[in-house]
Amino acid sequence: MTFPKFEYLAPQTLDEAISILEEKGPEVRVMAGGTDLLVKMRQGLLKPRTVVSLKRIQGLDKISFDRKDGLRIGATALLADVASHPSVRSHYPAVAYAASETANVQIRNMGTVAGNLCNAAPSADNAPVLTAMGACVVLAGPRGERCLPLDAFFLGPGLTAMEPSEILTEIRVPFPRRGTGTSYQHLSARGKVDISAVGVGVMLRVEGKTCREAGIILGAVAPTPLRARRTEKLLVGKSLTADLLERAGRSAAAESAPISDVRATASYRRKMVAVLTRRALSEAYERARRNAKKR
Amino acid sequence: MKAYSIVGRDIPRRDARSKATGSAVYTDDIKLPGMLHGRILRSPVPHARILNIDVSRAAALPGVKCVITGQDTPKIKYGNWRLFPATQDEYPLAVDKVRFVGDEVAAVAAVDRDTAEEALSLIRVDYEELPAVYDVRRAIRKDAPLIHEGSPGNVSVERKIAYGDVRAGFREADYVREDTFTVHPVSHAYLEPCSTVARCDPDGRITLWTSTQTPYIVQCLLASVLGMRENDIRVIKPFVGGGFGGKMELRPWEFCAAFMAKKTGRPVKFVLEREEELVFGRRRHPMRITSKVGFKKDGTLVAKDLKILLDGGAYNAMGPTATFLCGNFGAMLYRYPNYRFYGRHVYTNKPPASAMRGFGAPQSLFAAESQMNMAAEDLGIDPIELRLKNAQVPGDVIPDVATISSCGFVECLREVARMSGWNRKRKTHKPGRGIGVGCYSFISGGVFNWFNTQYPFSAAEVRAFSDGTVHLLTMASDIGQGSDTALAQILAEELGLRMEDIRVTSADTAMTPQADLGSWGSRVTLMAGNAVVQAARQIKEALFGAVSARFNLNVIYDFECKEGRVQARGRPDRGVSFGEAVAMAQKANRGEPVVARGYYTPRNKGLVTPAFSFGAQVAEVSVDRETGLVEVEKIWTAHDCGTVINPTAVEGQLEGSIHMGLGYALSEELRMENGRTLNRTFLDYKMPHAPDMPANESLCVDTYEPEGPMGAKEAGEGLVSPTAPAIAEAVYHATGYRCKDLPITPEKILKGMKK
Numbered sequence A: 001m002t003f004p005k006f007e008y009l010a011p012q013t014l015d016e017a018i019s020i021l022e023e024k025g026p027e028v029r030v031m032a033g034g035t036d037l038l039v040k041m042r043q044g045l046l047k048p049r050t051v052v053s054l055k056r057i058q059g060l061d062k063i064s065f066d067r068k069d070g071l072r073i074g075a076t077a078l079l080a081d082v083a084s085h086p087s088v089r090s091h092y093p094a095v096a097y098a099a100s101e102t103a104n105v106q107i108r109n110m111g112t113v114a115g116n117l118c119n120a121a122p123s124a125d126n127a128p129v130l131t132a133m134g135a136c137v138v139l140a141g142p143r144g145e146r147c148l149p150l151d152a153f154f155l156g157p158g159l160t161a162m163e164p165s166e167i168l169t170e171i172r173v174p175f176p177r178r179g180t181g182t183s184y185q186h187l188s189a190r191g192k193v194d195i196s197a198v199g200v201g202v203m204l205r206v207e208g209k210t211c212r213e214a215g216i217i218l219g220a221v222a223p224t225p226l227r228a229r230r231t232e233k234l235l236v237g238k239s240l241t242a243d244l245l246e247r248a249g250r251s252a253a254a255e256s257a258p259i260s261d262v263r264a265t266a267s268y269r270r271k272m273v274a275v276l277t278r279r280a281l282s283e284a285y286e287r288a289r290r291n292a293k294k295r
Numbered sequence B: 001m002k003a004y005s006i007v008g009r010d011i012p013r014r015d016a017r018s019k020a021t022g023s024a025v026y027t028d029d030i031k032l033p034g035m036l037h038g039r040i041l042r043s044p045v046p047h048a049r050i051l052n053i054d055v056s057r058a059a060a061l062p063g064v065k066c067v068i069t070g071q072d073t074p075k076i077k078y079g080n081w082r083l084f085p086a087t088q089d090e091y092p093l094a095v096d097k098v099r100f101v102g103d104e105v106a107a108v109a110a111v112d113r114d115t116a117e118e119a120l121s122l123i124r125v126d127y128e129e130l131p132a133v134y135d136v137r138r139a140i141r142k143d144a145p146l147i148h149e150g151s152p153g154n155v156s157v158e159r160k161i162a163y164g165d166v167r168a169g170f171r172e173a174d175y176v177r178e179d180t181f182t183v184h185p186v187s188h189a190y191l192e193p194c195s196t197v198a199r200c201d202p203d204g205r206i207t208l209w210t211s212t213q214t215p216y217i218v219q220c221l222l223a224s225v226l227g228m229r230e231n232d233i234r235v236i237k238p239f240v241g242g243g244f245g246g247k248m249e250l251r252p253w254e255f256c257a258a259f260m261a262k263k264t265g266r267p268v269k270f271v272l273e274r275e276e277e278l279v280f281g282r283r284r285h286p287m288r289i290t291s292k293v294g295f296k297k298d299g300t301l302v303a304k305d306l307k308i309l310l311d312g313g314a315y316n317a318m319g320p321t322a323t324f325l326c327g328n329f330g331a332m333l334y335r336y337p338n339y340r341f342y343g344r345h346v347y348t349n350k351p352p353a354s355a356m357r358g359f360g361a362p363q364s365l366f367a368a369e370s371q372m373n374m375a376a377e378d379l380g381i382d383p384i385e386l387r388l389k390n391a392q393v394p395g396d397v398i399p400d401v402a403t404i405s406s407c408g409f410v411e412c413l414r415e416v417a418r419m420s421g422w423n424r425k426r427k428t429h430k431p432g433r434g435i436g437v438g439c440y441s442f443i444s445g446g447v448f449n450w451f452n453t454q455y456p457f458s459a460a461e462v463r464a465f466s467d468g469t470v471h472l473l474t475m476a477s478d479i480g481q482g483s484d485t486a487l488a489q490i491l492a493e494e495l496g497l498r499m500e501d502i503r504v505t506s507a508d509t510a511m512t513p514q515a516d517l518g519s520w521g522s523r524v525t526l527m528a529g530n531a532v533v534q535a536a537r538q539i540k541e542a543l544f545g546a547v548s549a550r551f552n553l554n555v556i557y558d559f560e561c562k563e564g565r566v567q568a569r570g571r572p573d574r575g576v577s578f579g580e581a582v583a584m585a586q587k588a589n590r591g592e593p594v595v596a597r598g599y600y601t602p603r604n605k606g607l608v609t610p611a612f613s614f615g616a617q618v619a620e621v622s623v624d625r626e627t628g629l630v631e632v633e634k635i636w637t638a639h640d641c642g643t644v645i646n647p648t649a650v651e652g653q654l655e656g657s658i659h660m661g662l663g664y665a666l667s668e669e670l671r672m673e674n675g676r677t678l679n680r681t682f683l684d685y686k687m688p689h690a691p692d693m694p695a696n697e698s699l700c701v702d703t704y705e706p707e708g709p710m711g712a713k714e715a716g717e718g719l720v721s722p723t724a725p726a727i728a729e730a731v732y733h734a735t736g737y738r739c740k741d742l743p744i745t746p747e748k749i750l751k752g753m754k755k
Ligand SMILES: Cc1cc2nc3c(=O)[nH]c(=O)nc-3n(C[C@H](O)[C@H](O)[C@H](O)COP(=O)(O)OP(=O)(O)OC[C@H]3O[C@@H](n4cnc5c(N)ncnc54)[C@H](O)[C@@H]3O)c2cc1C
Pocket: A029, A030, A031, A032, A033, A034, A035, A036, A037, A038, A039, A054, A075, A079, A101, A102, A103, A104, A107, A110, A111, A112, A113, A114, A115, A116, A117, A118, A119, A123, A124, A125, A126, A162, A166, A167, A168, A169, A194, A195, A196
């Protein structure tokens, strides 16, 4: 396939970037690492007239953390930076892990967590944990900024609630309350470096053995990352026994709506939702109990 | 092992520096003034009659310089099996029918790629679709659609082997089992896609730079389809980024480039897309293998009856050779006193399968080795013990197939058992962990002359100079396997020179001596190596004569080339430098250059190969019993490749083989739906990545092959075969799931464990 010709702009401020988007209309695309965008362009799936790189915008690659505001991941922060950031690793281990398990070294050194979300692949590795943790994204547009929870962000494969002239500037993840644990579990049936056939992101908050809050997001088994609401309800208020986790796995599998493709069949995916949900819950539970003791 | 000074050493590869620095020139790097860019229009349907092709809009597009269809061409069929013209079933561009999704229908040359691509979309083809068939068992039925006139039942080639009395053998047997195995299509996935550049000189002669394993075959077949004389075509092989069997035929873009260069007077380049390679490209034959074996109670093999249906896709390509070889591989490794093989190469409406590393061995040995493991279990004999009991040994003769000279198979089995801790691990069984074995034997090039060449199989010319350098010219093709280095090592060894004294020119059909059948079937080291040795020996004779005369030595003296000198053996004082010796020989011959040619053609070596290699491999795996995911933790290999010319190169081949075998076993598969291949990119077609690779440990057992140069034979192609059966057995050991239909997927394991 031939690479379509396009205009390339690299503005130095966010305002400039937004006005370019506004001016050029729907034929323009924002680019962070380009690891999704350029591949799609080369395959002829996207033919933007203009590509606007965000990489020159000062400060957009920042990762910051404090206990009040929680974690903020800038739009051009690399997957590799998120994966290795000390605060992310200690307070958001599953976020760091998901970033570290995305793609391969080369892609992690170019691609971004924000790009992963904006690309809105059902299999996006960074979506489940962030959504489970109640993250929201800051969208800047000609009419100012708004903050949208990730739950409302994904609309379908490749589709988000962003307006064409909006730019995602930051991902905000609340500081986990005491007794919180998270986990990301994913697999491919075909080796260690592959697009996930199933991914499960979990957040649990416990008091003693009792579950107070549960977030369970299933990746790659529906058109968007899917919140397993019935399974979350099943857990809240209950004591997290091995038997309950097992049941939660089966319940999540029932809630999933996978398809068959070159990576895996629907029935394998569904079975794996059960296994990975149980494993994620059990890791999150371990971490939650440790977290409750720590402070 | 014999002592050598250059052979057997880790000499750095000649191409390493240019590849590492990016200065190596591949076909796509070639840019000629006025060069046009070609693209190919392919059939979107699996089977159809072409009613009409309208290229007028494409031809009118500004920038388009040439558009051709089958009707513009000489319409001459071609194929590698020239000895049997009936097997030559392909036109460079479809003439009457298309037979698979991707069949080449038309070609465009334009000032740039974008324009050529756009022009393709303007070509209108009217097809009358025909019923298609994708399954070999259906294809051989009487009511199946006929894919080629002249091949009733869609069987294009049959091969039978029979010796002993199979029926009597089975009557004698205490234990008989019959199994059917199926194996899937996989891609060569060479990193350099097929590429070619053609230039036509004003005198009408053509020069073709092309990414090929077989410049000579391309030269001959291109001449025949263009209706030209062979030597009016010059084929040059630049650096090649891998072939694995996928680049050993004349291909349509080579024809189109040459034909359109002739028509336009401008150079024409084609570079395939990865998507074209995966979706329409050659692949390893899927097969349906039914094998019946009989044993005595004590494990002695008494008979084997092997039937194979090769799914050839729409054209023969190298399928006939694969059919032929499957029968041979089925008879290897063990002593089958009674053996029968019936192989059929079947047409289906799918992209043609062809040669791919192992050439029928990965498929037939997956079946044979898996069955050996199953039989061992039923007979209550350890799988390695059972193999030792039946292993071939030096001197074994297989009627119609082989006379085995060097053979270290027994040593390989013993060594691999020792290295892997086999006995202990096999006995102490932990759920989810397993260990398994697989073996191979492979050829060192073929004997059967299906190409019907009138030349020797390999040739070498050596020119020696008075400055102490020599120039080796050979048509042998280095496609990344390292033959330029190995042949230079052999020459340096023979002439007592250093690597830096040797210049190599290879694979240019107008400059290097005729001929060489190419790089496939692991033929190069043995065949071209022998040609090099023969040429070098003639050079030595000339130099020895000159030095003998110079020192007025008694005729009983023997001579040697050693450390840059030519001298009487044991009398270094009676000698001169290599360069001085060359000058003397030249002067004695009134200035005539010191040049010699060597040739090799296997003779009196049966119909298959001059030498066999052997090996045994053990894989240890852990399996997640909930997800079915397999982790191959370690692989041990003991193999017999005769004298090792370059240990690092052999190790590289081994690791590459493990990588390919691992993918074949677990993750790689061209997924098909109604004749369409679904894997369009390397995201969809999953080769193992670095983190998937197991640790590995290997050992070369010490043997000497009398027919090989300095005792060498095949290394690195056969090795691709044992990995899948070894992993399959290890997975069985770990989970109780027995794979008879590759690949082994987590899903199959989970299903299999339930039973
Ligand atoms: C070989 C390979 C392997 C991969 N493996 C994985 C994997 O294992 N898991 C996985 O989840 N993904 C994988 N990917 C996909 C991809 O690398 C990730 O999705 C990556 O995080 C994308 O980030 P990016 O910065 O490169 O995005 P880009 O390609 O720059 O952008 C992606 C999309 O988001 C839009 N966009 C980007 N940033 C913004 C913004 N700030 N505001 C508005 N819109 C924006 C772009 O317009 C584009 O549509 C893989 C890709 C490749 C090529």
